[in-house]
Amino acid sequence: MEKVYQRPKTLAAAPTRYCPGCMHGLVSKLMAELVEEYGIAGRTVAVLPVGCGAMSKNLFTFDVVCAAHGRAPAVATGFSRCAPDKIVFTYQGDGDLGAIGLSEIVHAANRGERFMTVFINNSTYGMTGGQMAPTTLVGQKTTTTPLGRDPLTEGYPMKMCEILSQLEAPAYIARFSLRTPAGVRRAKEGLRKALEIQLRGEGFAFVELLSICPTNWGLSPENCLKWMAEQSEKVFPEGEYSRAKEVK
Amino acid sequence: MARITIEAEYCKACGLCVSACKKGVIRFGGGTNAMGYHAVEPDETKGCVGCKLCAVVCPEAAIEVYR
Ligand SMILES: Cc1ncc(C[n+]2csc(CCOP(=O)(O)OP(=O)(O)O)c2C)c(N)n1
Numbered sequence: 001m002e003k004v005y006q007r008p009k010t011l012a013a014a015p016t017r018y019c020p021g022c023m024h025g026l027v028s029k030l031m032a033e034l035v036e037e038y039g040i041a042g043r044t045v046a047v048l049p050v051g052c053g054a055m056s057k058n059l060f061t062f063d064v065v066c067a068a069h070g071r072a073p074a075v076a077t078g079f080s081r082c083a084p085d086k087i088v089f090t091y092q093g094d095g096d097l098g099a100i101g102l103s104e105i106v107h108a109a110n111r112g113e114r115f116m117t118v119f120i121n122n123s124t125y126g127m128t129g130g131q132m133a134p135t136t137l138v139g140q141k142t143t144t145t146p147l148g149r150d151p152l153t154e155g156y157p158m159k160m161c162e163i164l165s166q167l168e169a170p171a172y173i174a175r176f177s178l179r180t181p182a183g184v185r186r187a188k189e190g191l192r193k194a195l196e197i198q199l200r201g202e203g204f205a206f207v208e209l210l211s212i213c214p215t216n217w218g219l220s221p222e223n224c225l226k227w228m229a230e231q232s233e234k235v236f237p238e239g240e241y242s243r244a245k246e247v248k
Numbered sequence: 249m250a251r252i253t254i255e256a257e258y259c260k261a262c263g264l265c266v267s268a269c270k271k272g273v274i275r276f277g278g279g280t281n282a283m284g285y286h287a288v289e290p291d292e293t294k295g296c297v298g299c300k301l302c303a304v305v306c307p308e309a310a311i312e313v314y315r
């Protein structure tokens with residue numbers, strides 16, 4: 001028998017620091033698989049956020065740098081401009097990217113910087129105990145919206161792919177849901193497109209991954225998947241919002 | 249003929265692989281790992297087809313597949 005699926009060597013030989021069922025582990029695995037497949041561990045830099053995603057620093061065996069809250073796009077900009085031979089990706093949660101770091105991501109995308117962003121949307125601030133994020137659904141209960149998010153006082157969920165796709169510069173913007181094995185495979189192909197854009201030096205690419213936070217949603221991982229199908233996928237549909245332009 | 253292996257020390261018993269497997273191969277095990285989780289285990293009698301669905305969704309990269 002032949003081994004047809006194996007743990008990538010670009011992941012440290014230890015369990016993740018994530019809660020059971022947390023899809024941060026899954027997203028980190030996908031990135032580690034791609035880095036291994038393309039043989040670029042020696043020249044890849046992950047710029048990690050403040051948020052649960054920072055715990056991937058113990059997971060990746062290639063270079064990581066941890067940015068201040070929301071500032072991963074600024075750090076990635078500096079890194080990729082000063083070291084153009086490096087493959088740079090930011091790894092950011094929805095609080096990090098959509099709240100405190102909103103202007104950083106918008107301006108980096110608008111400048112078409114040469115890095116890719118992996119955006120983990122779990123509709124909450126996971127690390128700090130489940131407060132409302134910009135991506136929290138209308139009616140969703142969080143510790144800061146105990147009666148459910150009310151658009152009158154808290155606004156509506158922010159759709160980052162749709163917002164960023166209004167800009168001229170980005171080479172690729174897409175969203176995938178990690179709910180099913182097929183969705184995970186589509187997500188990996190989307191991440192592959194974004195990575196190949198980096199390998200060709202074609203500029204900014206953005207991949208949003210619809211995820212779960214079982215701990216703060218207060219649901220089992222299985223029930224989180226149901227909630228995604230019934231709720232979050234309706235607000236955050238999968239799709240490619242902006243495709244690579246012809247490079248002259 | 250196919251089979252999977254599960255690294256019990258990485259497993260957090262989240263059950264995502266159990267939901268993904270259409271053949272009912274993976275069950276919650278009896279043992280407790282060093283983290284205190286009851287790791288899942290394959291049932292060798294259930295006829296794994298090597299489709300990799302379980303491995304693809306495992307957030308701990310604990311599953312390897314042979315075919
Ligand atoms: C400047 C600053 N403000 C606030 C915090 C507290 N803080 C830590 S993580 C976090 C939000 C993380 O949420 P998200 O980006 O969605 O990541 P998740 O944990 O959900 O993956 C906040 C507000 C901080 N560490 N630094």
Ligand code: SF4
Nearest residue numbers: 018019022052126213
């Ligand atoms: S708190 Fe939520 S986002 Fe953070 S590790 Fe746990 S499940 Fe994942």
Ligand code: SF4
Nearest residue numbers: 259260262263265306
């Ligand atoms: S998906 Fe992975 S971590 Fe979760 S129960 Fe299965 S083997 Fe364990």
Ligand code: SF4
Nearest residue numbers: 269296297299300302
């Ligand atoms: S490879 Fe397919 S059949 Fe075998 S245990 Fe995994 S999901 Fe089930």
Ligand SMILES: [Mg+2]
Nearest residue numbers: 093094124126
């Ligand atoms: Mg979050």
